[in-house]
Amino acid sequence: MRGAITLGCMLTLLALVIGKPASGERLEQSAAAGGPALPPDVDPVSRSRLPLKKPGVTGAAAIRLHASGASVRWESPLGRALTELSILITAREHDQPYEWSLHEMEAVAVGLAPSTIDVVRNRKPLAQVPEREAAVIQMGREIFGTHALSSATYARALKLFGTGNLVDVLDLMATYSATGARLTAFNQQMPPGWKQFLPLPFTPPDDIHPDSRSRLPLIRTKTVNPQANLYARQLAPEGTGPNHIARHAGGRASLEASAGKRLMGLAVLVAAGEHHAQYDWAVTEPIARQDGLEAATIDVVRHGSPVTGLAEKDAALIRFGREMFSKHTVSVETYQRALKAFGERDLVDLVDLMAQHAADATLLAAFDQHVPAGQAPPLPR
Numbered sequence: 001m002r003g004a005i006t007l008g009c010m011l012t013l014l015a016l017v018i019g020k021p022a023s024g025e026r027l028e029q030s031a032a033a034g035g036p037a038l039p040p041d042v043d044p045v046s047r048s049r050l051p052l053k054k055p056g057v058t059g060a061a062a063i064r065l066h067a068s069g070a071s072v073r074w075e076s077p078l079g080r081a082l083t084e085l086s087i088l089i090t091a092r093e094h095d096q097p098y099e100w101s102l103h104e105m106e107a108v109a110v111g112l113a114p115s116t117i118d119v120v121r122n123r124k125p126l127a128q129v130p131e132r133e134a135a136v137i138q139m140g141r142e143i144f145g146t147h148a149l150s151s152a153t154y155a156r157a158l159k160l161f162g163t164g165n166l167v168d169v170l171d172l173m174a175t176y177s178a179t180g181a182r183l184t185a186f187n188q189q190m191p192p193g194w195k196q197f198l199p200l201p202f203t204p205p206d207d208i209h210p211d212s213r214s215r216l217p218l219i220r221t222k223t224v225n226p227q228a229n230l231y232a233r234q235l236a237p238e239g240t241g242p243n244h245i246a247r248h249a250g251g252r253a254s255l256e257a258s259a260g261k262r263l264m265g266l267a268v269l270v271a272a273g274e275h276h277a278q279y280d281w282a283v284t285e286p287i288a289r290q291d292g293l294e295a296a297t298i299d300v301v302r303h304g305s306p307v308t309g310l311a312e313k314d315a316a317l318i319r320f321g322r323e324m325f326s327k328h329t330v331s332v333e334t335y336q337r338a339l340k341a342f343g344e345r346d347l348v349d350l351v352d353l354m355a356q357h358a359a360d361a362t363l364l365a366a367f368d369q370h371v372p373a374g375q376a377p378p379l380p381r
Contacts, residue, residue, distance in 0.1 A: 038370060041151050048369040049154060050163070059279055060360035063367050064171060068164030072172045078132075078165055080110035083172060085120070085133055088112075089140030090173045092120050095328040096180040097196035097204070098188045098241065104197055121198065135160050139366065140173060147276040149366045167363075174362035178355035179242050185324050185351040186245055187335070188214040191237045205332045212239045215335060216344070219247040248348045255349040259342065261291040264353060266301070266314060269293075270321035271354040273301045273379065275361035281378050282371040302379060316341040321354055 038044060046052040046062060053065040070076050076083050084107035091100035100121075107117060116133050119126065123141075126134040135157045142149050157166055189208055190196045211218040218239045255264060265288030272281040285298060297314055300307060304322075307315035320338045323330045338347055363369075371377055 039151065039368065041154065042368055042370060047371070047373065048364075049367040050167075058372075059283065059369060060174075060363045063167060063363045063369070066163055067167045067171060070168065072168040076165065076168055078161065078169065081107065081112040082132060082136060083169070084110055084112055085116065085136050086140070086169050086172045087176045088117065088120050089137050090144070090176040091180060092123070092198065093140055093144035094177060094180040094184070095198065095200055095202070096183055097198045097200060098183050098190060099176065099180050100198050101190060101194065101196045102241075132160055136169060139170070143170075143173070143362055143365050144177070147361070147365050149368065154366070154368075170363060170366045174359040177362050178359035181324055181355040181358050182242055182245050182351055184328055185320070185330055185335075185355075186215045186348075187330065188240060188245070191240055202327070202329050204329060205335075207332045207335070212244060214240065214245070216245060216248050216348070219244065221247065245348065246352075248344060249352060250345045250349055252349070252353075255346060255353070259346050259350065262288070262293050263313060263317065263350070265291050265293050266297065266317055267321070267350050267353045268357050269298065269301050270318055271325070271357035272361065273304070274321060274325035275358060275365070276379060277357070277361040277364050278371050278377045278379050279364050279369045280357060280360060282375055285378060313341045317350065320351075324351070324354070325358065 038047065041049050043049065043051045046058070048063065050063055050066050052058075053062060057065065068077075073083055074080075084103055087103045088100060088107055090096075091103060104117060104121075108114065113133075116129055118124070119129055120137060126137060129137065135153070138153050139149060139157055142153055157169075161169065187205055187208055189204060191213055208214055209217050220239065250258070265284060268284045269281060269288060271277075272284060281302075288298065289295070297310060299305070300310065301318060307318050310318070316334075316338045319334050320330060323334050342350060
């Protein structure tokens with residue numbers, strides 16, 4: 001790792017001295033370094049579509065350094081209608097009814113056209129959608145549908161929004177993709193009397209508590225989030241939603257002490273594998289091996305093989321992640337198996353860990369983050 005960081009620093013200084021290489025030179029440099037040739041819109045130092053901003057910081061963290069610094073959800077110069085659209089396309093592509101329904105109401109309140117909302121809801125063509133809204137929708141469809149973003153779509157969005165605003169929008173999508181995973185894992189359903197507005201390809205299970213409307217029992221708190229109101233009305237009713245799920249968490253230190261680094265590494269690999277996140281997998285696998293994760297278990301995740309024969313906790317975690325990310329719903333059987341294996345607190349923390357890496361995968365896909373120089377992509381293409 002130290003050698004890689006030193007080389008990165010040297011290449012950064014060299015780039016500053018001699019200037020940015022042309023597209024053809026980038027391809028030659030990458031091939032000369034022993035790895036696959038990079039696309040023309042990928043920087044040879046950062047190995048993503050954005051230049052390296054701070055030596056030693058790589059991956060999703062490096063991408064986030066290019067954000068505008070604005071409070072994206074509330075103060076983006078792009079306007080609330082566009083940021084709510086970013087959340088809606090994320091919720092739609094994850095078949096997440098709770099997230100969609102709350103934000104559809106908010107989107108209407110801040111001026112997003114109902115016709116645009118209908119295009120997202122029903123996955124209609126974008127021909128009649130204004131250019132900026134169409135760009136956001138197309139990005140969401142590509143990233144969440146294929147785990148990649150085409151050069152043409154990226155270039156179009158970059159021209160429309162600029163780097164800082166584009167990173168803001170995509171990081172907002174990333175954040176809500178993680179939120180959607182948490183809501184899906186614990187089967188958060190609408191409060192009584194509320195209607196959900198998505199045409200889902202499945203019927204959510206009914207294994208929920210009547211007060212929290214999720215698989216987690218209600219924990220009441222007197223803490224009030226001042227940003228949870230829109231025009232003086234509470235968006236998420238008390239005891240529901242991601243904030244309530246977080247009340248059941250123990251945190252990373254608790255998870256490490258209880259479940260251990262080996263299982264945490266497996267959770268990250270499951271998230272990376274389900275999102276085809278080559279970079280996240282490449283940097284996580286060596287650490288997971290060091291923490292005791294067996295090669296055979298890693299290959300089950302890598303190739304999407306059956307979990308038959310694996311240790312119970314490994315099998316439960318892999319199956320849970322596969323359903324959460326690929327089916328966008330977790331069956332009663334799979335949930336109960338994981339709950340028995342890990343207990344409520346650790347399961348909440350494992351879901352949170354996978355969700356955070358799902359968020360990173362959004363940015364890694366959007367900005368076409370390649371694996372470190374000299375490495376081959378570790379996941380099947």
